[in-house]
Amino acid sequence: MKKYILPIALVFTIFTSCKTDFDLNAPYKETVVIYGLLNSADDSAQYIRISKAFLGEGNALVMAQQPDSINYADILDVQLAEELNGIVQNTFQLERIDTIPKDAGLFAYPYQVYYRLNNHKLNPASLYRLTVRNKQSGYVASSLTRIVKDLNPLVDIVNPSPVPTTDFSAQNMFSVRFNSPVNARHFDLVIRFHYTEISLADSSRTYHYVDWNFPDQFISTNSSVITFPYYRPDFYVLLANQIKVNPLVTRLAGNAAAGYPAIEFRIIAGTEDVSTYFQLTSPSNAGIQDPPLFTTVENGVGLFSSRLIHSEFRDLTNASALMLTDGNLTKDLF
Numbered sequence: 001m002k003k004y005i006l007p008i009a010l011v012f013t014i015f016t017s018c019k020t021d022f023d024l025n026a027p028y029k030e031t032v033v034i035y036g037l038l039n040s041a042d043d044s045a046q047y048i049r050i051s052k053a054f055l056g057e058g059n060a061l062v063m064a065q066q067p068d069s070i071n072y073a074d075i076l077d078v079q080l081a082e083e084l085n086g087i088v089q090n091t092f093q094l095e096r097i098d099t100i101p102k103d104a105g106l107f108a109y110p111y112q113v114y115y116r117l118n119n120h121k122l123n124p125a126s127l128y129r130l131t132v133r134n135k136q137s138g139y140v141a142s143s144l145t146r147i148v149k150d151l152n153p154l155v156d157i158v159n160p161s162p163v164p165t166t167d168f169s170a171q172n173m174f175s176v177r178f179n180s181p182v183n184a185r186h187f188d189l190v191i192r193f194h195y196t197e198i199s200l201a202d203s204s205r206t207y208h209y210v211d212w213n214f215p216d217q218f219i220s221t222n223s224s225v226i227t228f229p230y231y232r233p234d235f236y237v238l239l240a241n242q243i244k245v246n247p248l249v250t251r252l253a254g255n256a257a258a259g260y261p262a263i264e265f266r267i268i269a270g271t272e273d274v275s276t277y278f279q280l281t282s283p284s285n286a287g288i289q290d291p292p293l294f295t296t297v298e299n300g301v302g303l304f305s306s307r308l309i310h311s312e313f314r315d316l317t318n319a320s321a322l323m324l325t326d327g328n329l330t331k332d333l334f
Helices: 234-242 272-280 318-326
Strands: 003-005 010-012 017-019 032-038 045-052 076-084 087-093 095-101 111-118 127-134 140-145 157-159 173-179 186-199 205-213 225-231 249-253 263-270 293-295 300-316
Touching: 032 127, 032 140, 045 076, 076 111, 127 300, 173 263, 186 225, 186 234, 186 272, 205 234, 225 234, 234 318, 263 272, 272 293, 272 300, 293 300, 300 318
Parallel strands: 032 300, 140 300
Antiparallel strands: 003 293, 010 017, 032 045, 045 111, 076 087, 076 127, 095 111, 127 140, 157 173, 173 225, 186 205, 186 249, 186 263, 263 300
């Protein structure tokens, strides 16, 4: 069940939460905070962040640095049930993982706690119900989501075409076009350029990428063709702005270590709940003093839903590769 509630003294990020303004005379109420987006294109693992809201005397920013302020100990029973036509088909026990690195910041680091489902192919025809139970207190929170179906490249993707190369050298517009996946309402496109740096001193290699991000799109129906237009030569403007000249390395397009060619088209699609969440938290709502807080969690807060990340890889055409190495904007980079 999704609800709109007022953010009474709760400050959220995409994976964490704390309570910073509180009544010292009020009793503590356990509140689980859940963030997880199931991805049907990933059969290897699904990760869900489960933490807790907290209160206490003193500076909340100091308390947020303590792992036990935001993370549960190993006392949660976390299950994911796969339901089809109202009947539970499978129930999976999620594994607690506390070794994933986290950068320094507002909340406790260097590690963060996630709950993981391994090696399961999600069924887009099913609903998935997450249930979190505190084995000590008996507290239970839950959430239910549909799954965004993966794209069939031969049927659903119009552009880029199935040919193995893509062109950025032509002086014209191009559009990435694909059919809206089932259950998707929110869309992003990222064109990622992979490249390799080789040290001239010792021939060691490091691998990097630059992202070309496009504005989000939102739709209200399933039967839509999604289009992201761009001017092809802007690709080189992006690289010139994001990559610095370095005379100590030579660069190659692509990432041979990972088996990636130069260009990755990352198509990202989210459910209606994801769409609502992003629209409510968009910069256009930054001026609202008390914007509504959207949650899909019953007896808790957060966002548990589904987001597809589908990648299509392409090499550069010969003309595009030549412009990369000889063009005015990037000839000093490659």
